[in-house]
Amino acid sequence: MNSLADFHNHTCLSPCASLELSPKILVNLASQRGVQILALTDHNSALNTPTFEKLCKSEDILPLCGLEVTTVEELHCLCLFESAETALAFGDKIASSLLKIPNRPESWGDQPWVDENDLIMGEVDYWLGAASSYSLTDLGRLCHEFSGLWIPAHIDRPTQSVTSQLGYLPPDEYDALEVRENAGHLEILDLPLVRGSDAHYPENVATRTCRLELEQMSFNAVKDALKRRRVSAF
Template structure:
């Protein structure tokens, strides 16, 4: 073992607690407020004391690169991602390290967004793509507020193949949470972690939903406006701020862990 590789091995065993809010929408989401532009999101994350955030718009990552750029030099790590809606209607938080990975999923998602009879879709003029300073670039014309035709297994497999992590969003929510839709957390796919909404505590979730089992629970803001950013967060004990470390934290490897704030 060379001195360098030994140092890497030692570093892997040393974890830091990172304040993470891994579910933030921008003004690209039809339900996201107009104030959710990259520089203001980064500023709000800084004020909230966050170390790592993830951008997760509905079925799209077209503003994620702009937030990553806005965060350069801020000390905040931005993970690009999206909140995919499966054909069952389940909201699934899909997170990556690199924008190219998120874009690979986006391509599959865009190719599978369902249509409404007659092509009716009323949101496109509320779906703003902006640059890193928040300046208007274009409207996103994809039907991102509709579900995809991919089922949860397909989303899971695609995300895993690209090297990301899929965490079912707000599992306690009616209508869009996995438990309301499937009745339970299924045995397969092999889900690493689960997210709960702001309306419940991790302890309550484990009691109310026994199928949660021992899976780690994340709590994020699911922010649609600036003041919500960081209102809920999760403390991730990891060696680095990246997706493979989040996966290791979910499995409790080498002292890494997911701690509820």
């Protein structure tokens, strides 16, 4: 089956995202806009993934529960997992590696996690925009230990990407690369290319997507489609 996917989205938990963009709003908008495979990738935390997972299942959307992790090199990687439970366990590892800078909501934004009715369940009191102590390579190894998908984020962006921070893409076992625009020259890397909206506001949802050819609607089928290059980013 040919399925529409959005690999990169934030919610109100990310300090740089709108408080309006709760998991409920994200999932509802994605459903309205035809997305069938949806990722949640808040900065350095998976605390909104349980609510997200529940809402996705109610809308017959395949959830990719994950995080956008900032490495020690100050670059971003998407780490995606089959379940919220796994994402939370991985998130605990990331949380323990972060420099705990007290959050300043008035400057950096609030960081609440919420339930399916948008009721606040708690708020992270340290800044989620900080870098972890994991290097790019070490993060990839950890992600794969949790059977996740490891995808360097927005590699064609001039800030906080592998290419902006390192100047090149080190050879490694990436599952895919996320691109924002038509980066056809990256095909020489022989890696699948995916796209995500990187939504921080409701109007961003489903603005950048890709298509996967799946045998069935499951996380393992997504992994298989990427491995077999059954993905079209443009």
